Amino acid sequence: xxxxxxxxxxxxxxxxxxKSRPRPRARTRRRRDPSSHVVLVAFIVLAVxxxxxxxxxxxxxxxxxxxxxxxxxxxxxxxxxxxxxxxFWERVDFGRKLVNSIIISGSVAVLAVILSxxxxxxxxxxxxKGRLWILVLLLMANTLPQEALVYPLYYLSKQLGLYDTxxxxxxxxxxxxSAFGTYLLSxxxxxxxxxxxEAARIDGASKWQVLWRIVVPVTxxxxxxxxxxxxxxxxNEFLIPLVFLISNDNQTVSVALGxxxxxxxxxxxxxxxxxxxxxxxxxxxxxIFQRTLTRGLTAGAIK
Amino acid sequence: MTRPASTKPPSQTPGPAGGGGAAPAAAPxxxxxxxxxxxxxxxxxxxxxxxxxxxxxxxxxxNVGTSFTEWSGVGAPTWVGVDNYKTLLADAEFWASFxxxxxxxxxxxxxxxxIGLVLxxxxxxxIGKNFGARxxxxxxxxxxxxxxxPVVIAGIVWSWILAPDEGAVNxxxxxxxxxxxxxxxxxxxxxxxxGVMVVMVWIQVGFPLVIFMSGLQRVDPSLYExxxxxxxxxxxxxxxxxxxxxxxxxxxxLLWCTxxxxxxxxxIYVLTKGGPGGATNxxxxxSYQNFFDKTDVGYGSAIATVLTTIIVALTVVFLRxxxxxxxxx
Numbered sequence: 001x002x003x004x005x006x007x008x009x010x011x012x013x014x015x016x017x018x019k020s021r022p023r024p025r026a027r028t029r030r031r032r033d034p035s036s037h038v039v040l041v042a043f044i045v046l047a048v049x050x051x052x053x054x055x056x057x058x059x060x061x062x063x064x065x066x067x068x069x070x071x072x073x074x075x076x077x078x079x080x081x082x083x084x085x086x087x088f089w090e091r092v093d094f095g096r097k098l099v100n101s102i103i104i105s106g107s108v109a110v111l112a113v114i115l116s117x118x119x120x121x122x123x124x125x126x127x128x129k130g131r132l133w134i135l136v137l138l139l140m141a142n143t144l145p146q147e148a149l150v151y152p153l154y155y156l157s158k159q160l161g162l163y164d165t166x167x168x169x170x171x172x173x174x175x176x177x178s179a180f181g182t183y184l185l186s187x188x189x190x191x192x193x194x195x196x197x198e199a200a201r202i203d204g205a206s207k208w209q210v211l212w213r214i215v216v217p218v219t220x221x222x223x224x225x226x227x228x229x230x231x232x233x234x235x236n237e238f239l240i241p242l243v244f245l246i247s248n249d250n251q252t253v254s255v256a257l258g259x260x261x262x263x264x265x266x267x268x269x270x271x272x273x274x275x276x277x278x279x280x281x282x283x284x285x286x287x288i289f290q291r292t293l294t295r296g297l298t299a300g301a302i303k
Numbered sequence: 304m305t306r307p308a309s310t311k312p313p314s315q316t317p318g319p320a321g322g323g324g325a326a327p328a329a330a331p332x333x334x335x336x337x338x339x340x341x342x343x344x345x346x347x348x349x350x351x352x353x354x355x356x357x358x359x360x361x362x363x364x365x366n367v368g369t370s371f372t373e374w375s376g377v378g379a380p381t382w383v384g385v386d387n388y389k390t391l392l393a394d395a396e397f398w399a400s401f402x403x404x405x406x407x408x409x410x411x412x413x414x415x416x417x418i419g420l421v422l423x424x425x426x427x428x429x430i431g432k433n434f435g436a437r438x439x440x441x442x443x444x445x446x447x448x449x450x451x452x453p454v455v456i457a458g459i460v461w462s463w464i465l466a467p468d469e470g471a472v473n474x475x476x477x478x479x480x481x482x483x484x485x486x487x488x489x490x491x492x493x494x495x496x497x498g499v500m501v502v503m504v505w506i507q508v509g510f511p512l513v514i515f516m517s518g519l520q521r522v523d524p525s526l527y528e529x530x531x532x533x534x535x536x537x538x539x540x541x542x543x544x545x546x547x548x549x550x551x552x553x554x555x556x557l558l559w560c561t562x563x564x565x566x567x568x569x570x571i572y573v574l575t576k577g578g579p580g581g582a583t584n585x586x587x588x589x590s591y592q593n594f595f596d597k598t599d600v601g602y603g604s605a606i607a608t609v610l611t612t613i614i615v616a617l618t619v620v621f622l623r624x625x626x627x628x629x630x631x632x
Contacts, residue, residue: 039429040438046422047445050505053460054448056471073471074478119351126344136622141359143618145566147590148607151369151600152362155376175358178351207343236453238569243595254569258455261462261573271463278456286451 057279060272061085068269088273092256093248098281100245101235101252104166104173109230111174113223116181121211123182124189125197135186141179146239154243169244173237177230188222189215228289235281253278363611370604376594380601387605396581397606400589403496407567407585410500411507412560416553418504419511422446424545426512427519428527428537443516447509454506458573461502465489489575492582499574499583503567511556518552519545551628558621565614586610 060068061084062077071078089095123131153172154163162168192215200210216223241255251259257278260266266274370387374380391397431439449457464471467487476484488498522544530540546553568587571577577584577592584592586606593603 036429036433039425040434043422043426043430043442047442050445050449053464053505056464057460068469073469073474115351115354118347122344122346122348126341126347128341128344128348138355139622140615140618141355143562143614144359144363145587145607145610145614147566147568147587148366148604148611149359149362150591151376151594151604151607152365153358154594155365156362171354172358175354179355179359182351207347211347232451236455238453238455238572239591242572254453254455257459258569258573261455261459262576268463268466268469271459275456275460275463278459279452282451282453282456286448 054279057272057275060269061276063269065267065269073268084269084273085276088270088277092260092274094253094256094277096249097251097253097256100166100250101254101281104169104241104252105231105234107170108173108177108234109227111170112177112181112230113227115174115178116185116226117211117216117219117223119178119182120185120189121215124186125192125215127190131186135183138179138183141176142183146176150240150243153240157244164244164246164250166245166250169241172240172244173234177233181226181230185219185222185226188219192218232282232285232289235285253281366604367608369601370608372601374600375598376600383601387602388609390602391605391609396584397586397589399581400584400586403583404565404567404585406496406500407503407564408561410503411564411567412557414500414504415507415560416511416557418508419515419556420546420553421541422508422512423515423519424541427516443509443512446512449506450509452506454567454569455573457502457506458570461505462489462574465498465502490579492579495575495579495582499570502574503564503570506570507560507563510560514552514556515549518549522548554624555621558617562614562617565610565617 056073059075059077060073062079062081063071064081064084067078067081122128123134153168157163157165157168162171196214196218197210200214205213235252236254237252238254238258241252242258245251245255248256257274260274261271369380371382371384372380373383373386426439426443430442452460465488467473467490470488472488473485476482486494489495526544526548527540530544535543566587567585568591571583571585571588572591575583577588587610590603590606590610593599593606597603
């Protein structure tokens with residue numbers, strides 16, 4: 001996590017005076033040119049290798065099974081054959097899985113941000129007693145393996161009649177994500193400009209008003225980053241949704257595709273269709289949230 | 304304030320700066336009234352705290368409790384004391400699952416960190432300087448992309464690429480005339496773990512790269528310039544400047560990746576289901592098997608508890624070193 005600190009530091013300080021730089025750099029640049037081209041080529045090869053699985057998936061998702069049989073996995077498709085994707089979509093009722101994933105991830109993101117804000121308002125600004133211990137506890141909760149919670153949660157949800165409902169998964173992840181959110185936000189808020197709070201109080205604002213009219217608007221950028229990450233993290237979750245969502249109608253994208261894969265019933269074009277449909281939402285998020293993601297990349301990558 | 308989420312907080316909290324000491328200094332006149340109504344803030348903590356207790360604390364304690372019982376999940380559990388733990392210590396399958404997890408630590412922490420270091424330094428030194436920051440960030444994004452994918456989807460992609468018949472890897476081998484090497488990569492106990500490891504390296508390598516590249520921005524360029532004038536080769540600068548300078552990042556990265564590898568359930572579930580013949584079973588999947596396949600809940604809980612203990616111990620080490628780093632800064 002200190003990497004995150006490092007990044008923020010890197011922005012402000014230590015830019016050496018420009019004057020001292022150009023000369024040695026210009027010289028090394030000329031000297032280094034050939035070797036840096038070698039490095040560039042090596043990196044392009046690496047990038048291709050990293051992207052190759054994606055390319056193969058796209059190729060084969062667009063082939064007919066016959067074409068696959070005739071030309072094999074590595075040949076590019078002869079045309080845009082979308083039937084395989086369409087069949088797979090209908091077979092797993094993919095639209096419904098998408099809706100489930102969106103409902104679950106969206107609700108978790110919103111609820112977890114609200115919980116994080118409330119908690120860290122008390123911890124970071126209210127500075128209530130024992131907050132350090134609470135924060136350590138939250139950090140522990142963050143690293144806790146879900147395997148140590150999953151069976152009791154499964155049992156309790158059955159007792160409460162919440163088993164196999166999207167609500168149960170939403171509650172569980174809202175709490176799990178807010179443990180991280182509180183941890184992060186508390187320290188952001190403990191550095192909150194006090195004069196701003198004092199001024200509001202003198203003007204007669206209640207705590208509730210201070211929270212919603214001052215703290216939340218000022219920290220909006222942070223909250224936006226948290227919202228995006230909670231959404232994506234929840235989208236990517238597997239174990240708890242796998243255990244909780246057994247009926248077809250409630251499953252998320254990851255669970256539906258994972259279970260299908262586990263049954264080993266798919267042929268090659270079908271599994272690449274399923275992989276492509278699984279990849280697409282992530283790519284879409286990446287394009288939509290690119291800026292937020294790069295901004296919070298180091299914070300997010302931590303999970 | 305555009306990147307508050309990625310700024311100091313996590314590292315700061317356990318350290319002195321996150322503590323209460325700073326408050327009175329910041330607002331000398333206004334400290335008292337704030338302190339006196341601190342209790343009122345408890346109200347804001349209440350919903351979060353109750354949910355936290357209900358969803359994390361209670362289930363966790365239940366799990367620890369169950370680990371001392373024999374229970375099939377139905378009816379009343381029977382208290383058996385530490386029997387489960389005794390069985391565990393003598394269970395070859397359990398020890399094997401830990402050995403496999405060591406392999407996963409190699410694949411998810413050690414190899415990606417090593418590769419990530421070299422890549423980050425090379426991207427910063429060669430690509431960033433000679434071909435522009437844009438080129439560097441595009442290449443970084445290519446390497447990072449698998450990190451964004453749900454692990455399950457990554458697993459589906461690969462289990463098909465590594466499939467025995469018609470899998471892409473085998474076809475590639477055939478295409479270059481190495482048919483003899485074609486193989487049921489994930490289905491053969493001898494190669495299954497190696498196959499899983501390759502997949503995990505592919506998934507994981509972008510994480511250290513990103514962490515280290517941002518760490519490198521912090522390093523004072525004059526250090527490199529001085530070394531360069533002294534005629535130090537790239538490799539020597541890498542070893543004597545880059546690595547020592549971003550040591551905190553290296554440590555954090557290794558530790559986080561190790562913790563992540565101890566929790567690697569999804570990739571095992573989709574790639575191999577712990578098989579063939581337990582050749583790729585890891586504690587996390589082993590506990591799941593006991594919970595839901597063998598309905599030996601007590602034993603599964605014991606495995607999960609051991610796993611938790613290891614992870615918590617690693618977290619404590621992490622916190623300690625982290626606050627030590629802060630003091631040194």
